[in-house]
Amino acid sequence: MSRPQVTIALLVILMGLVTTLPMVSAQLKPDIDANIPAYQPVAPISGHLLIVGSETMKPLSEAWIADMRAYYPLLTGSVQSGGSEEGLALLFEGKAPVAAMSRKMRSQEIVDFKREFGYEPTEVPVGIDALAVYVHKDNKLPGLTLAELDALFSDERRRGLSYNLHRWTEFLLEGDYQEASIKLYSPNRLSGTTTFFREHVCNDAPFKKRVEIKAGPASVVMAVAQDRYGIGFGGIGYRTSDVRPVPIASVAGGRYIEPTFQSAMEGSYPLRRPLYLYINRAPKSTLSPAVAEFVKLALSYQGQQVVLAKGYYPLPTSDISRLRATWAPPIRAAAEDGPPKLRD
Template identity: 30%
Template sequence: MTSKSMLLSVSLAVAGALASGAVSARTEIQNKGSDTLVNVAQSWAEQYGKINPNVAVAVSGGGSGTGIAAMINGTVDIANSSRKMKDKEIAEAKAKGHDPVEHVVGYDALAIFVHKNFPGDSMTITDLAKIYGRGGGATKWSDLGITIPGCKDEIVVVSRQNNSGTYAYFQEAVLGEKGKFRQGTLDMHGSKDVADLVEKTPCAIGYSGLAYATDHLKALCIAPEKGKPCVKPTEDTAFDGTYPIARPLFMYTDGQPKADTKKYMDWIKSDVGQCIVAKEGYAPIKKVTCK
């Protein structure tokens, strides 16, 4: 076949497809960011594709910092984040002609995971600060009066990488605004990595979204300080804020969402979208009745 006849053949095929309606415009929404939100974001995208097949939502993780950087640079339609954007990040985005608008899409109880053989069921924020804080004073479980079967006493401190919104939120909520993490933590790329490592390591402690809890881990009941009652991490305690390390989960759009992005965001906040939040182990933004 000559080049001219091949070109004619392709042109006729495209023309035929257009005439038959086989080729249709499809909108793609770029959605990037938080590893805490990545599972529910993928579920949203999958279910929305069934409702509106003309819209494809491309979801990727990488951490809240990755999503926020993409929002600042204008390379994403929706940025997922498990922390609020900082004032300097918003200013940087605006300097580049972008206007981040915040949407709360769910709530999470940031669970403190320990091995299933851990002897206790609770811990205080003060204890967590001793374990995770630089110069906190607890490098061995015996420093806290704890003995764990199968553990040689050293605390294996599991954390997240510093581009994670979970890392930033934990730092602020547990260590304080100027608090720093201790050196020597095992910094995991994703929330699931934290849960997997703690599950296999008797001496370990780690923090992660409640949705990553399994029957092979223990999620501790957390008290603000010694002598105060502890609260278990659940969807209800995340929603009402009684759990000491509860947080909202965010999506950011460049300005108020429009067209297909607005329809998608409205659907996420609808009862159907919020039931997916609940199914994935997070707390919805409102009371919903799910099948």
């Protein structure tokens, strides 16, 4: 091939790359559907709104609280993010009206809640997260299966892998990785992220004793960013330029799937999970206007913009329409803004 022909060929390739870049960007950060209704403020609201629970959802909860205060200057609000398990405990104790959770409540937890209050909690999905498995940005690991992840974090290997995994050389990595031990990081046990990972990856088996426990997903990502030989997990919203999410395959020989908007929405990414608000909402009773409007805001165009801005993925428009319909009727002002009390 002559030099002019080579130059033309290179130009064609470069033009192709340029034209595909916007498509990749759009896939990673999609536009919010303009058909999602915008939030419309109601009559003035006062009092204090407390949101408890998931650290993964802390950026969302704080942003929604800030928006609520902008709409309602007489309203105050705070976010207490000790983990999904702590948020659920406070919801059970009647100390908070809303628990933000990065996992779905278990059937037994719903039974226990109904035993305490006489009715089930109200479940509201508000966004979608891809629980990512992070390695250092220099780590060239091409992907992991769920069975390999299980063998990394649990000695019991309930997914059936016949051998344990301790060193990076077992993944055929080159350079200094050949002699390096794998350092494991996890959020604390109160984190819904940890609960989800143990249930969906390790089949609820306990972690290895050498797993280093961090305060939450943000701390895990920070640790991996500073440790070339580390691996940990957390929501996709915690991704930074110093770490890399590893593509995951459901089974050996399966296709490695990256945690993207498309894979999360279509369900092909194995560790996709909705993000929830759980609300203590007694049937035929008056709900705090602050709680009702908080939910409406989260399910609005502005609320889903927050989901996207914080690195997570918005709900499908059809799901939002269905959820909003249950919150459409105006909520009469409550006599008290406090959470419902436990039954005697």
